Amino acid sequence: MSLLHEPHHDGSPLYVADEHPRPGALVTVRLRTHTDDPVEAVWIRTTYDAEPVFHPCRVVEWVGDTVWWAGELPLHNPVTHYRFLLAHGTGRDAAQRWVTAAGVIEHDGPDAFDFRLTSHDGPPDWGRDGVVYQVFPDRFARSAAADARAVPDWAVPAGWDDEVAFEPGDPHTPLQFFGGDLDGVVEHLDHVAQVGATILYTTPVFPGESNHRYNASTFDGVDPLLGGDEAYARLSSAVHARGWRLLGDLTTNHTGDTHEWFHRAVADADATTRSWYHFGEHGDYESWMGHHTLPKLNHAEPALRAAMTEGPDSVVARWLRPPFDVDGWRIDVANMTGRLADLDVNHDVARGINRTARAERPDALVIGEHNHDASTDLPGDGWHGTMNYSGFSWPVWSWLRDPDSPARPFGRPVPVPRRGGPALRRSLDEWGGRYGWRATCASWNILGSHDSARIRTVVGDPVQHRVAAGLQFTLPGVPMIFAGDEIGLEGVLGEDARRTMPWHRPETWDHTTLATYGALAAARTAHVALRRGGLRWAHVDDDALMFLREHPEGSVLVVARRAAGPAVDLPLVLGEPLVSTEEPVGPFASGPGVTVWAVVEDPGH
Template sequence: MTDALTDLLRQPHHDGSPLYCDAETPTIGWAVKVRVRTDPDDPTTQMWIRTTYDAEPVYHQCVQVQRDGLPAGSTWWEGELPVHNPVTHYRFLLADAEENQSWLTAAGVVTHDPADALDFKLSTHAEAPAWGREAVVYQIFPDRFARSAAADERPTPHWAVPAEWDDTVVFEGTDPRTPLQFFGGDLDGVTEHLDHVADLGVTVLYTTPVFPGESNHRYNASTFDGIDPLLGGDEAFERLSHAVHDKGMRLLGDLTTNHTGDTHEWFQQAAADEDAPTRDWYCFRPQGGYETWMGHHTLPKLNYQNTDMRAAMVEGPDSVVARWLRPPFDVDGWRIDVANMTGRLGVVDGAHDAARAVRRTAEAERADAWVIGEHNHDASADLDGDGWHGTMNYSGFSWPVWSWLRHPDTPARPFGRPLAVPRRGGSEVLTSLREFAARYGWRATAQSWNILGSHDSARIRTQVGGDAAVHRVAAGLQFTLPGVPMLFAGDEIGLEGVLGEDSRRTMPWHRPESWDTATLDAYRALAGLRTSTPALTRGSLRWAHADEDTLVFVREHPAGSVLVAARRAAGDAVALPASAMLTGADEIAGDLLLSTEKGAADLKVRKGTVQLPAGGPGLTVWSL
């Protein structure tokens, strides 16, 4: 058992939200006002901002302030942070009357000298578009989502193993049928079910690749010049785009910038002739053969040292990145597959340059384009703000949440690890969440995707051992912690999957009796609450309590704040200090906004203490 963390609200706090920072995206030359909140009983008597000026540490003193718009019941310190570099790193030095010192970093308060990697960050580079930052994203794997009537008229491709819609998905990696099993979902099938997507409260539809490729996943593209005829071709994609936009949603494409398929016209030309103009577009080895994605010969790696390849793929108006953002397709941005490896090979590291190129090109076509990079470990080195807006946050969200909610007997397997995800207590999980948020920085964390699973991972329903109530706790965290919730089609009705390929099961449209409607209702409610509550998209994050089975936090915003309690198992009532939470006992509304469990009640405030009722498993949100 790990120790409970019960005094979190009394710790000094700062983050990049409006209460604590006057400019989330400053301009070089500005002096940004930043604030720290301390408990009235906190012994701090002196405070400084420590930042770096061209990598040299400098200190700026803070003073206590009282001003409108800052909640009472706390002591507020304010200082001016000079913005001299494109990304400004900073932390706070605190001292008491005896000059006992501590540091306030983005990972919390420490009494040792911490590494700069955990400093707060301010980026002068443009932030993600508001529609992305405030989105609810829905991922579709086209082959498994829905078939239109037109799909029945198309011949099965030569490479495919045909399957009926209710057939079992072949998912063992050693089975050659895994990438070839063909269920025949198409884009008109997606269009026909957009009412379901919109009814969930989704604002962004994201499809995995729609370019032709000799596999069901299509990450081995054979061309970028047209949409796969098996999906209905360019006309079907145009129909989908119009339908998505007519419903007030956005459309996000999926582009593999690291490699193509070995059947791609560029590679076919290069492999056939050493003097071909596209030969140096790939990484052919002098001793024979070529570089690939992780040893898969069907996925030859692109060479970002070649300017012609960059122009064809990621740079300029004629590139793949640009063309599909224009009418008639009007894609609103890209999720970049294998973003972490794009431009990287041995001693060569052009990943950041590639990310910048993608973003520059996308924004030249659409000023509010959104670009998200795939990355399944620490993505902090790639998130300074001028490349990817954010990442698919596996390490900073998925794995910690999995480890907290994992059922001891689940058969679900994580990708990339030789062992199963361990089961951990709330205090350890909180530490992991805080460290990754610190590494990414406030803005990049808020712009990255909170994912409980995807087409590449196990389903959350299987991770929690099929427990619907615990699944809803996970969904609640996905929508209430900083970050953009992305759900994989079928999560909302309780689909399962042991690993990535197995999670790509078909949507059972014809079997609504198999749906978990309580979980469907929970996703709808969570999406509605997120969309209507600025604190959940722009508000601060202050941790309030953590024990083995409970996590409690506050999201603060000038327009209104909320308290969130998540329990993975039944637990006792939790008492929190009202004065440390917001403005004192008399100012706390405590109205119930949402709960994934029945019988949840309003908060009770007694003698300056906020009483969170016993309960669980479940996630509950109250107003403050």
Template sequence: MSLLHLPHHDGSPIYLDDEAPRLGTSVRVRVRTHPAHPVDAVWLRTTFDAEPVYHQMHPTDGGWWEGSLPVHNPVTHYRFLLVRGEDQEWLTGRGLVQHDVPDAGDFKVCAFDPAPDWGRDGVVYQVFPDRFARSAAADEREVPAWAVPAEWDDEVAFEPHDPRTPLQFYGGDLDGVVEHLDHVGDVGADILYTTPVFPGESNHRYNATTFSEVDPLLGGDEAYARLSSAVHARGWRILGDLTTNHTGDTHEWFRAAQADPTDPHRTFYYFDEAGGYACWMGHGTLPKVNHADPDLRAAMVEGPDSVVGRWLRPPYDVDGWRIDVANMTGRLGAIDVNHEVARAARRTAAELREDPLVIAEHNHDATGDVDGDGWHGSMNYSGFSWPVWSWLRDPASPARPFGRPAAVPRRSGERVVATFQDWLGSLGWRATSSSWNILGSHDSARIRTLVGGDAAVHRVAAGLQFLLPGVPMVFAGDEIGLEGVLGEDSRRPMPWHAPERWDRETLAAYGALAGLRRSRAAFLRGGLRWAHVDDDTIAWLREHPEGTVLVVARRAGGEAFTLPLARGTHLFGTEPGGADLEPGDGGDGGVVVPSSPGARLDVWSVAEQSQ
């Protein structure tokens, strides 16, 4: 099914001339229509202090309509009313609809500063320190009393209720990460994100005992400074991981508060009269902190001496934070100060660094949390991971989704594109472009297991990750084909000592995709226009004033199809082969996208036919 005849608008430069306008100004907006489906009039509808207001748009050559959008509110919503005779349609961020719909899916323009360019244009590489690499110094450290020691090739304990799961200790450290930065470069990444480095009586360290030092088991403060220096020496960036929602029950704040009801840290937590306390999802080892308390806020997120601030300063020079459980931070029952926490974290970071990034872990719906001066973006599980999983999942895969009581459904291309459209409309163009495209993480199954071990389908998934709007985040090991049926199992150690286990073809594809993404403004700042979709094929255009590219992703073999494009030059393919696009037979003015015998992804530089 071809989609290029549909009216289109998005937040990219061809359609919106300023993504971060100042209050009181106006921006030019454009809508593309197709000559074969002409419209009689187009009206821009926005809201002025929540009151709908209409502005007439004017036709230009080639089916384009132009208008001016007043930026009256910090986050301005807008949509388009298309009139064809007696018929009317809305063009919203979620696509074209023939009936009245709520404003939740409208386009958005935001007057607050966007995420920094490096955070939007880069490629993120996630490291789980205990399982990534051991330096020689790791052999000299004493295993802590809480730990269950493991050899690097030991099987990971991951079954539910296995007491070893959080305690199994492989002993990876930060100097081990430094020693393998060349590999990170081979993947094409330039942003290193590590899960927490603060001490915690677990291998994941999300149950911090303090935020004032780096775990000695990782090499301590000096090792973190060495890692930061090594990353910055390459011109890259480094992100920390901070649990703003909770601490560990062995944290110095919590121990002081629990031991003495009059201790000043008591208000940092939600204690009841009987001494009980709120915690994350019923886990008593993870007491929830109280961001409604100004003293906790000052200690955690406000000012240069807060936890957020301290690690952004020398010698650590962290460039920003990934905020753990950001969706629940500052929220408990009737209390909701989440946006205030996000605003404070961004403000603190901006006071200490010229261009910091603050990204939220949010595995549900981040709508509203990423608007305005909230989090710069989110780990976009709902808007990217789950639709990709549902399109590419092998029905026989044992991969387990988290958060759902049923297996990942396998859906058609049409339903997956509809899912992408819904989430893009809900989150907005700018937040989506700044959020992370994730195929898997330390909390989920591995993509290789999800696709049933099929390397070709895995590479198609990587193509979606790198070439759709958003920032690719690669969990260490995905690039060489590591597997895992759920989060804990996906934390298998990197097999540095066994290169024969590596999928070198997939590693090369990751590096090539990263290079392709950086080489074209269309992938870094271009729009998204769906071109063709059927059960097994999804094709889209990334449009930019500097050029347009066509991406065709197939999860299985498929027939050729025609698109109304001029010739196209082949740029990239995940599988061998790939030819330039040529005009089709019969003088229909389009090009034929060739058939494929199996899963593959191809990219062409194209020009649209004149309209």
């Protein structure tokens, strides 16, 4: 049986009548089956205060070879889990299957992969529909004003074309200073527009004695080396004048050891900020992963929360107001914030940041950094989504990796493996099931960042890079582009990936890949199915992925190949390709690349 004939449900508008239900709502949910599949009865199995209950479904429509079932799902709990039970036959020949968010199973599996609906306020539309462009300020661009600034004592000055120091243990790595600034970013916003981005996210702008600035010495101003408060205000105005959004980067897990709060705490054991950190009896203190320059904050202390995350006077709130008007935050080390041994107030902190940000800006976005399993941290009332390394980056890397690439996921002692399409599909389905539809769609599809290898180094080939970009823009989630990916910059790990943008050497750019990013962004903007549509697999083999993004306003078919393969017959009528990174040999038989078609007719609709 074709994958298109499998029973299917997801959280998109074709299947769920209300994506943002209120508490106590009764939500109509739909399931599709195929006429050749002898399903005789369907129930929704949900839980009522953790007790399983079943609600019957009924056939509401036949369309072509598709049977549509519908049932009513009561939203009793803030996060409601559910799955479908399918039955046919009687007596000894009776058969039962479950339809879960991770696919169809014929055994009684755990609730971990249930579908879920949440009554918590969802992410803002702009955060779900946009395209994110990440800038690491020190390496992006220098304005003329940067030449007049003195290099600080802690820094090791570097020329713009110098090689990046990135070897493990090299003391120059965090200190190498290229001198990019915020006015340099403003001067290159036309390039960001060419890529198709609508959300600008910069890594921290607070002062810190490093090129990455994740060791903040204050949260009360912008680093003068970046141009100070005035430069950040200019950047904010320029971004908003284009109708875009600006995201800040805030480290809530720790400060730098030069931070004013920490200085007071070290100087005086009775200082009010002493309890804001985790000091031991002998003056020792907890830090991020043992790095003494990054003392860990104690979010069990109410006064720290008032200063940092909660209320109108907090750091979270102040930067969302003029003159900076930040539209939300990417929270650094969100997974570790508020967690230390037997202390875990992480969810309280996430909810507090969400409440504070929304009080200042009702449409604020809060994204949590999390580089492994964030599923228990995404109930919907805290982080809207995550930087989706585990649920997107590593699976895509595995499918497209050059066998000779030295790239590794975070902390893994061996290179990322190379796997076939079925393994990629299973990984995407399981992670999507664990996160839930809404959190998956709000999370960032990342091919690389300032903390990871570059996608070009992972795949080792411009064509495979464009296949990866095609998946980044067409699978559920929000594309996040690390500045330089679009022109083919390389890097074997995070520090090496922080190379400078070669503005003065356009002949080194991969202009074909740059054009591909722009075309994919335009297609995503033009077709709601690529932003809000469901995900239904059409065909998967080792070298090919074919899937539908379905939406009531029109659906699209995406065909991605990492290698040439035989033709595949699908029961769909297609229009002209919307985007193609290859020369098609036929609609479903071609070489490596990604092609996106508008679906003119699907018998199941």
